[in-house]
Amino acid sequence: MAGKLFGLGVGPGDPWLLTLKAKKILDEVDVIAYPVKEKGEKSTALHIIKEVIDLKGREIAEIIFRMDRSLEKREQCRREAADQLMRILDTGKNVAMITLGDTAIYSTYTYVHQMIKKAGYETEITAGISSFSGGAAMAEISLVEGNEGLGVVSSLKGRENLEKALDCFENLVLMKAGSSMELIREVLSERGLLDHAMVFSNIGLCDEYIGALDMERQYGYFTTIIVKRNGLF
Amino acid sequence: MAGKLFGLGVGPGDPWLLTLKAKKILDEVDVIAYPVKEKGEKSTALHIIKEVIDLKGREIAEIIFRMDRSLEKREQCRREAADQLMRILDTGKNVAMITLGDTAIYSTYTYVHQMIKKAGYETEITAGISSFSGGAAMAEISLVEGNEGLGVVSSLKGRENLEKALDCFENLVLMKAGSSMELIREVLSERGLLDHAMVFSNIGLCDEYIGALDMERQYGYFTTIIVKRNGLF
Numbered sequence: 504m505a506g507k508l509f510g511l512g513v514g515p516g517d518p519w520l521l522t523l524k525a526k527k528i529l530d531e532v533d534v535i536a537y538p539v540k541e542k543g544e545k546s547t548a549l550h551i552i553k554e555v556i557d558l559k560g561r562e563i564a565e566i567i568f569r570m571d572r573s574l575e576k577r578e579q580c581r582r583e584a585a586d587q588l589m590r591i592l593d594t595g596k597n598v599a600m601i602t603l604g605d606t607a608i609y610s611t612y613t614y615v616h617q618m619i620k621k622a623g624y625e626t627e628i629t630a631g632i633s634s635f636s637g638g639a640a641m642a643e644i645s646l647v648e649g650n651e652g653l654g655v656v657s658s659l660k661g662r663e664n665l666e667k668a669l670d671c672f673e674n675l676v677l678m679k680a681g682s683s684m685e686l687i688r689e690v691l692s693e694r695g696l697l698d699h700a701m702v703f704s705n706i707g708l709c710d711e712y713i714g715a716l717d718m719e720r721q722y723g724y725f726t727t728i729i730v731k732r733n734g735l736f
Numbered sequence: 737m738a739g740k741l742f743g744l745g746v747g748p749g750d751p752w753l754l755t756l757k758a759k760k761i762l763d764e765v766d767v768i769a770y771p772v773k774e775k776g777e778k779s780t781a782l783h784i785i786k787e788v789i790d791l792k793g794r795e796i797a798e799i800i801f802r803m804d805r806s807l808e809k810r811e812q813c814r815r816e817a818a819d820q821l822m823r824i825l826d827t828g829k830n831v832a833m834i835t836l837g838d839t840a841i842y843s844t845y846t847y848v849h850q851m852i853k854k855a856g857y858e859t860e861i862t863a864g865i866s867s868f869s870g871g872a873a874m875a876e877i878s879l880v881e882g883n884e885g886l887g888v889v890s891s892l893k894g895r896e897n898l899e900k901a902l903d904c905f906e907n908l909v910l911m912k913a914g915s916s917m918e919l920i921r922e923v924l925s926e927r928g929l930l931d932h933a934m935v936f937s938n939i940g941l942c943d944e945y946i947g948a949l950d951m952e953r954q955y956g957y958f959t960t961i962i963v964k965r966n967g968l969f
Contacts, residue, residue, distance in 0.1 A: 512869075514755070517757070518756075519755065519756045519757035519760065520755050520756070520757055520862075520863065521755065521756050522747070522752065522753050522754065522755055522756075522865065523751075523752045523753070523754050523755075523756065523759060523788060524750070524752035524753055526756060527752065555756060605865075605869045605879075606872075606873060606878075607868075607869055607872035607873060607877070607878045607879040607880075608869070608878075608879055608880055608886070609880060609881065609882075610878065613878040613881060614881075616876065617969060620876065626876065627876075628872075628873040628874075628876050629753075629873055630753065630865045630869040630870050630872070630873040631865075631869075632755065632838075632863045632864075632865065633866070633869060635840075636745075636838045636840055636841070636863040636864075636866060637863050639839075639840035639861075639863065640839060640840060640861040640862055640863035641861075643849065643853065643859060643860075643861050644840070645839075645840045645841075645843065645846040646838075646840040646841055647840075647841055647842060647888060647890070648842065648846060648847075649842075650890075650891070650893065652887060652888060652889045652890075652901065653841070653887070653888040653889075654885060654886070654887050654888075654904070654905065655880060655885060655886040655887075655888075656885045656886075656905075657880070657883075657885075658883070660883065667904060668885065668904065668905075671887070671900060671901070671904040671905075672887060672904075736850060
């Protein structure tokens, strides 16, 4: 009989933000799997769980999700990752695949999950704390209140994308913002919103930064910005 | 010396979705506080934690957040709730205030937190799993992928509010949707999106419902709808 696939979010960085359910599953499954872009790459998700899950003697599997600009090739890569997981499940072992933040929010895990579920395997997903919920708690601010709305966008596709989102909702979360920092600064400055933004960069890592949009800094891929038109506090 | 205030989200219903951090804080604080609208009212948040936190012999405090249509009166009610919490903190006891879902998303807790922090007390917030992340995991769907955006709105204020949000982003979360079901059905039907919506109602309670928008059912206050323009799966 084939094993069961568990997909689970490990939260934004603090190992103590794992849910009780995620810990229970990780303590019990036969194999813990984690995604990497290239063989041998370090995994932030694996680094996060180490503090609260005893990995000694555990079977760990590296699942390769190659990134490619072409959608066709990305889909091929996802099929290969799903195949890799199904080969483990076919040996009868239960597998927990870990992913940063929440499984439902910009997670590559979604794609392999649907493929493996459609192939007839038993599956279960456990939600994790998203980077923006974790960031808001650290900064002791709210994301959305009362009659307001909240918009979440990732990897901005130009000025129009950002302006439309800012027009539509009082609160905005900009994920994977590292490569659009100049555009974001420009648009927020034009709207007088620079003091309404808080940056969360490399949370849980040694160069973690939480604070104002400071253009003197370097920002990595995992940079999230929260913008609140009605003020941060 | 005054006690410290911990605000924490207990997630959408499944007690096992509490974070390790929330459990640790709840196990250690002197007082567990929970919000109610009227004295003696049952608390879903308290009901959720009972299964994983041993409440025997624990000090529990009911904090009254009266609801009122007038903003001025609501603010007065929040000040009274904050005063109630500060009176406990002044005895030197640490207090953990629990709230459904995540503390940063449409949580009344935010208001008392800011008041108590500004009054000089030590405070800390711990994020919880939001109702929409929990719902997406239960239904094994994603909320947002790739180049898409996600909008979150609560207690819809008419057709225009819904149409604008649907125009802006590919994915939409409608929270506290119970009183707008007819409007939502109408607009989704006009746009051919009825099969793109999933309803989550009273999650974790005995009359829990997850499924299509079925107008024969009664929906309570805590009804969340996820709409995905590009399809649910």
